Amino acid sequence: MIKVGIVGGTGYTGVELLRLLALHPHAKVCAVTSRKEAGMRVDAMYPSLRGYTDVVFSTPEDAGLGECDVVFFATPNGIAMGEARALLDAGVRVIDLAADFRIGNVAEWEAWYGMRHASPELVAEAVYGLPEVNREAICGARLVANPGCYPTAVQLGFLPLIQSDAIALDSLIADCKSGVSGAGRKAEVSSLLAEAGDSFKAYGVAGHRHLPEIRQGLSRVAGEPVGLTFVPHLTPMIRGIHATLYARLVRDVDLQDVFESRYANERFVDVLPAGSHPETRSVRGGNLCRIAVHRPQGGDTVVVLSVIDNLVKGAAGQAVQNMNLMFGFAEDAGLGIVPLQP
Amino acid sequence: MIKVGIVGGTGYTGVELLRLLALHPHAKVCAVTSRKEAGMRVDAMYPSLRGYTDVVFSTPEDAGLGECDVVFFATPNGIAMGEARALLDAGVRVIDLAADFRIGNVAEWEAWYGMRHASPELVAEAVYGLPEVNREAICGARLVANPGCYPTAVQLGFLPLIQSDAIALDSLIADCKSGVSGAGRKAEVSSLLAEAGDSFKAYGVAGHRHLPEIRQGLSRVAGEPVGLTFVPHLTPMIRGIHATLYARLVRDVDLQDVFESRYANERFVDVLPAGSHPETRSVRGGNLCRIAVHRPQGGDTVVVLSVIDNLVKGAAGQAVQNMNLMFGFAEDAGLGIVPLQP
Amino acid sequence: MIKVGIVGGTGYTGVELLRLLALHPHAKVCAVTSRKEAGMRVDAMYPSLRGYTDVVFSTPEDAGLGECDVVFFATPNGIAMGEARALLDAGVRVIDLAADFRIGNVAEWEAWYGMRHASPELVAEAVYGLPEVNREAICGARLVANPGCYPTAVQLGFLPLIQSDAIALDSLIADCKSGVSGAGRKAEVSSLLAEAGDSFKAYGVAGHRHLPEIRQGLSRVAGEPVGLTFVPHLTPMIRGIHATLYARLVRDVDLQDVFESRYANERFVDVLPAGSHPETRSVRGGNLCRIAVHRPQGGDTVVVLSVIDNLVKGAAGQAVQNMNLMFGFAEDAGLGIVPLQP
Amino acid sequence: MIKVGIVGGTGYTGVELLRLLALHPHAKVCAVTSRKEAGMRVDAMYPSLRGYTDVVFSTPEDAGLGECDVVFFATPNGIAMGEARALLDAGVRVIDLAADFRIGNVAEWEAWYGMRHASPELVAEAVYGLPEVNREAICGARLVANPGCYPTAVQLGFLPLIQSDAIALDSLIADCKSGVSGAGRKAEVSSLLAEAGDSFKAYGVAGHRHLPEIRQGLSRVAGEPVGLTFVPHLTPMIRGIHATLYARLVRDVDLQDVFESRYANERFVDVLPAGSHPETRSVRGGNLCRIAVHRPQGGDTVVVLSVIDNLVKGAAGQAVQNMNLMFGFAEDAGLGIVPLQP
Missing domain, CATH: 3.30.360.10 (Dihydrodipicolinate Reductase; domain 2)
Structure with missing residues (x-):
């Protein structure tokens, strides 16, 4: 069992990670951060998760992210680029579901996203996490930029x-x-x-x-x-x-x-x-x-x-697929869910 | 007040004609046909019309369509082409909301619609009812092919x-x-x-x-x-x-x-x-x-x-717009309805 | 034509008033206030109204509400109770679509709405605007409390x-x-x-x-x-x-x-x-x-x-019905709209 | 692995059984009947199941239901009562998702459902499958009447x-x-x-x-x-x-x-x-x-x-819960699915 942290767990990609990881055979969510909801149980905000998790939102400071094996950023654009460096230095792998590391050309990124990039050097290292194109590189990556939907x-x-x-x-x-x-x-x-x-x-x-x-x-x-x-x-x-x-x-x-x-x-x-x-x-x-x-x-x-x-192949599911590749799990571990029809 | 007949009033374009014509200053719906629902009040099928009409569905035979000034066909494809001739001969103007008279090339029509055309000669006469292109021709038309949505x-x-x-x-x-x-x-x-x-x-x-x-x-x-x-x-x-x-x-x-x-x-x-x-x-x-x-x-x-x-500019509303042109009414008579938002 | 003002025209009851009054035979909207949107055309916020109005949002100060015959409050609770008095004194009739004047017992109102009532004396004067119960009183009212939905x-x-x-x-x-x-x-x-x-x-x-x-x-x-x-x-x-x-x-x-x-x-x-x-x-x-x-x-x-x-019989439509009664218009003036089905 | 048959697999309760059983650790769907769709792959009708099943619809005659361990009836009312007897005699357990065996009073059933009951004696044997009330009886049942939604x-x-x-x-x-x-x-x-x-x-x-x-x-x-x-x-x-x-x-x-x-x-x-x-x-x-x-x-x-x-606790999920009880599996086997929110 690897230890998983989620930064910004109150949005839709965050709760979707929680849904998928709840049944993952090799990963356990140990920390979910939300400065605003710190102290609240995750399933109080998302009753669909009642019975599947007892995690409580914590502040980034108290979350112990540095002890996780992997941290997902399910945050707005511009957060991961400031926080990924410290985690990587602590040996934690990082998967960013936002856009911070998706565009190789930093100037182009800054023009489209309207902010200064905090870690241009990480952009060069980050692997674009579309497994059908970059599988091999993802397997060896420390930092994955999860594609947009x-x-x-x-x-x-x-x-x-x-x-x-x-x-x-x-x-x-x-x-x-x-x-x-x-x-x-x-x-x-x-x-x-x-x-x-x-x-x-x-x-x-x-x-x-x-x-x-x-x-x-x-x-x-x-x-x-x-x-x-x-x-x-x-x-x-x-x-x-x-x-x-x-x-x-x-x-x-x-x-x-x-x-x-x-x-x-x-x-x-x-x-x-x-x-x-x-x-x-x-x-x-x-x-x-x-x-x-x-x-x-x-x-x-x-x-x-x-x-x-x-929210799945376009975000959280693809992120878990990337995690599986990074840690040598079966690529579909925890992803066997049958779509809901009707 | 002109007298209006509607053939096939149980579908969505039929009821939409009834909604629009209920408040038309110069037209009155006198007959709505439906072989299946003959004898039933129109507003029993469409309670939204309660208080706005007392018309009863009648069979085509009993409807007295020949005494109308204009007849709308709100029918499946292939009906109007068989019935328009008799109405035109009786001096009734015809607006077909289906596709029977829309395609000038009869062979092409037959290929796409999978049936033999019953009145090729009327295809030649029919005016394609897009007022923004054919306004003048519509004004003088006996037979209008109302465009598709x-x-x-x-x-x-x-x-x-x-x-x-x-x-x-x-x-x-x-x-x-x-x-x-x-x-x-x-x-x-x-x-x-x-x-x-x-x-x-x-x-x-x-x-x-x-x-x-x-x-x-x-x-x-x-x-x-x-x-x-x-x-x-x-x-x-x-x-x-x-x-x-x-x-x-x-x-x-x-x-x-x-x-x-x-x-x-x-x-x-x-x-x-x-x-x-x-x-x-x-x-x-x-x-x-x-x-x-x-x-x-x-x-x-x-x-x-x-x-x-x-259902409006793509069907019944455009049909009423065409009727207005054919009878010399203000082009927007009965069409002043403000869209419903939210 | 009476002159109508609307305070708070950016919400759903405000835009619904505009939809209904756009075609009213005896009333014309002269002012719509919104402190936040002042200067913006109403139909820029609500494109459904393009072609039906050229009113521009104005500040309450610039709106000239005192020269209207009637003012509708389509505001959150607690606004009308502070502003109605001045309008009534200027001879303007007032219809409040919020809850300020609906509850006769001021203490009970204050308990449920969690604020101090600014004009208890107007509560006593206000007529509860459910025409099917209070028609006669509404006809003679200066101030109508439009019922909740x-x-x-x-x-x-x-x-x-x-x-x-x-x-x-x-x-x-x-x-x-x-x-x-x-x-x-x-x-x-x-x-x-x-x-x-x-x-x-x-x-x-x-x-x-x-x-x-x-x-x-x-x-x-x-x-x-x-x-x-x-x-x-x-x-x-x-x-x-x-x-x-x-x-x-x-x-x-x-x-x-x-x-x-x-x-x-x-x-x-x-x-x-x-x-x-x-x-x-x-x-x-x-x-x-x-x-x-x-x-x-x-x-x-x-x-x-x-x-x-x-939004209609539960808010703006009933408000127009009340206005019609207060000014001696036909009760259904401007309210002949056929419901939209499907 | 027990062998599962589904009679009437084209409706919503049928496809929901297929979704749930696709990942069941102890049960495998061997036959799905549909007289109308016989010969068609199930996942051609329900693309959501592509990759999860290769079952083909078969006629009831060809389905080999008698060799199943359990057969679910996901049929309209009135089918199971005619076919359950033969299956039970062959040692197959039966779970009816329709209403045939839900009402103990046969006369009352016949009055509400407007047909003659084909197997009144089975009504007496059937167990009403609400586990929270009848768990013990369900465990020993041959025939379960799955409750309505x-x-x-x-x-x-x-x-x-x-x-x-x-x-x-x-x-x-x-x-x-x-x-x-x-x-x-x-x-x-x-x-x-x-x-x-x-x-x-x-x-x-x-x-x-x-x-x-x-x-x-x-x-x-x-x-x-x-x-x-x-x-x-x-x-x-x-x-x-x-x-x-x-x-x-x-x-x-x-x-x-x-x-x-x-x-x-x-x-x-x-x-x-x-x-x-x-x-x-x-x-x-x-x-x-x-x-x-x-x-x-x-x-x-x-x-x-x-x-x-x-479709789940109100139909197919409860049916699988009943199956689990009847066969001594963990009550939640195959039912760990996390609800989908949003």
Whole structure:
């Protein structure tokens, strides 16, 4: 049993880590920090966890994070970059679910995130935690930058097409739809049920922080810069991301085979039969990305449909997958949960 | 007061016509047909109408449609094409909310709709009822083909770009999201709340019947064939369509001005300020299309966001707008309803 | 045309007043105050109103409320009691949509609302604005206390039973379910779609502020104190209240007749046929209360089902109805809106 | 590993059994029948199960049910009563998730269910599968009648009050709210998202089939007939039941203690701290009943709030719990799933 600490356990990625780790065979959560809720039982805030944990929120000072084997940061952007160094120095491995270490180019990160980076040297060390691309590096990492939710769905959808040289790289389009839990557990008018319910809208069309992250990931795989238009939308549901991806085919390939071959050995990426339309609920609560590929009317536009649960494969589940790799556990340890349908 | 008949009043477009016409200053619904519900009061099926109508469903034979001034077909595809002729011969004007007269090429229609067309000669006569394009022809029409819901949102979004020669016509993309009322009031498992709720999916990626309709509309305006990829999605809400449109800019134009100029005199098309993200709820219950245009990061991809209420501007409201034009009423008579927010 | 002012126009009852008054034949909104949003167009915050109003939020100081004929307070509790006096002195009539003047017993009000009352003398003057009970007094009132949402649904459901001496008064039960707009447009975690969506809960079982208001209303009608258990619940929808009322029958009456007779002349209370189950959506957006009465298995428990739209008959619609009475307009002026279904 | 058969695996209780049994340590699903879908893979209908099962639907004739250790009937009412006998004779244990064996009085069953009972003698043998009441009998049973969803939530809520002689038994009230999955996976207009979404209604007020089942269960415990008013409602969510229970106190007891003592040793009943309001989402996907008890304003009405997931503790989860008892497995084998929140 390894000892796990969670910094910032009151948000949705925090409670999702607690749900997944509650049944993990090799990991035990020993500390969950929240300066605001220190002293409160975690299951008093999240009654769904009653009977599964008796952890109490503690202040960062009292949490004993330095004695953990691994610490997850389920915090807003900008926290982990200030605290990771001390933990790493104490021999603790770190997985950041926020964006602090995702972008290799520090100047670009600072421009998009509007703050000065506190640990540029750690950015160079951090491994981008998309196991389907970086498995080997993750296994040996001290510090993992867990990918964003949109970037996970989009990258897994475009990867096979890029790696098979099937598409033009200058005009990729990612039209993405997210449930509202993606906005986090923040008291904001725009996320109220009375505001976001029974309605649909785009947001951030001028520029969303996940754009540079996706562009970086795809460009690394392609070996050259890609051109991407990324439009996120808010859909009136709680969990789930549906990415609809468009690209221009430049080579005649067997698309179904390209995807099935690429993901044949991936436990958490499921290529659906030709002609399928994955629903977000088919991955609700599970650490899965389900993908279908289409070529409408046999034209030269390929359409990829990629769905994940934003809190699982798009956040906490992928973080546990990374932890499993870092500690040599079975990659799916604690991640066998069957999605909840209906 | 003109006399109005509605064929097939039990579906969502039927009841929406009844809602709109209940308060119309110049039209009175005299007959609503439903073979299955004949004898039942309309407001027994739709209690929302209690106090606003005392009409009783009647069989087509007893309805006296021949004495109406105008008859709306709120029926499945394939009904109006068999019944319109007799009404027209009796001097009744006809507005079909289904697809029977929307596609000018009868062979193409038959291929997409999987049936033989009963009245090809009427296809030639029918006017496509998108007032923002065909206002003059509608004013003089006996037979109007009311546009589909997706086609309304998509055409209104692309029109200014095409008419200003701003975009490449070979690779348009329309990524559309619809509430479930678009599937009609049909008992189907896939439309159950327990199936379609809290989930999101694409459908019909291989080919949807609205594709040829949109392509026809845009090609007519362009004066040449356009290439279009159209992907519809189902979103867990009741009303509303959000079309996200992508095109490649080939000319440097003031996009905001192009849209504002095009729709300056259109009562039912509202161009939002630059930078806006229209929500479907902003048109819930109202006969409006609200549009915003973006050019992310100043690149050469233009993104248009276009929202309508699929049952109003996408169906019954547009049908009433067409009726108003055909009878010389104010175009917005009975259509002043303020959208319901929240 | 009378001149209308609205204090606190950024919340849901404020925007609902704007929706209803936009089409009112005898009233024009001249001022909407919001200290925080002063200078912003109302339709910039509420795009659903684009095309229907050009009012700009103003500070209370600049609004010119003293020149209005009537001012609505769509504010949190505790505002109107401080500002009403000056307006009344200036000859302006006042309708408070909050709770300041609803409870006749000032000490009881202070206990439930946790503040000192600023104008006890106005409490005595204020008329409780439930037209179905107090129509005559409302017609002559300067100051109207608009009822709460739950109190409207519950009182209209119990009234016929009490007035016909049909039930025991010591053990009434009101099990009420509300959509989330009842919580207002406030940034609170508990009202997020990700929190309140796809879930159901009771709240305030120990005591809710609408309890004394309902008890007062029913006791006045009964002429003696009534015993009431009131349990409110939050249901994952936007608008609507469903009150399920239970009482013990002490007299054998024709329940259907009791209700139909009581409300025969009420434009906004609709008694459904025996055996009906009203849905909240049947009143969505409309100023209506629909009621059905049941006597399960012929036992001695009567069950009343009463539904309203909490923002219309439960707030802004009833306020306009009161305004109509106070100014001698037709009671349904501007309130002819057909509910939106589906 | 015991061999499990499921008759009628296409409905919601069927797929929920598959979800729960996929990870059961001692049970393996060998056959799932569906005459209509025979030959289709189960995970083609339910993509959420992809990767967790390779079972194919088979006809009842080909399923080899006689070689199973236990067969679950996840069928409409009236099927199990015709088929259970042959299985029992073959030494197979049977758990019926429908209502065929729930009501001891065959005449009463026939009156409520509108059909002739095919196996009255099995009714006498069947054990009512509410483990918190009948654990011992279940352990030795061949045939278990799995309780209905409402009856589970209501009985668990009233039991401690009845067993402690705290309440009057003549006028119990159960005001219950259910998500739409309770209506099953049936193509019905009233369960469409466009009909049941964003709305709330009561149904079956005149009489619901769960009434006699609840009455029987409570009367058995009380040792005398109880008087019950039961009003079910439909709430716009997928899973979950919230029962709000009302009774008149006749004895001064420590309510919190009465509940905590009664369920101290029950793994699947969770009594919340005094003052709590359980949310249905706190049990979403988990085999739990969470309960809170209130005495508003210290009066003589006790209010109990009881929530379950209708498909888990209200159906498939309880069935697996019963199976565990019948086969001597740990009662919570396969039932450790943490509820999904948000």
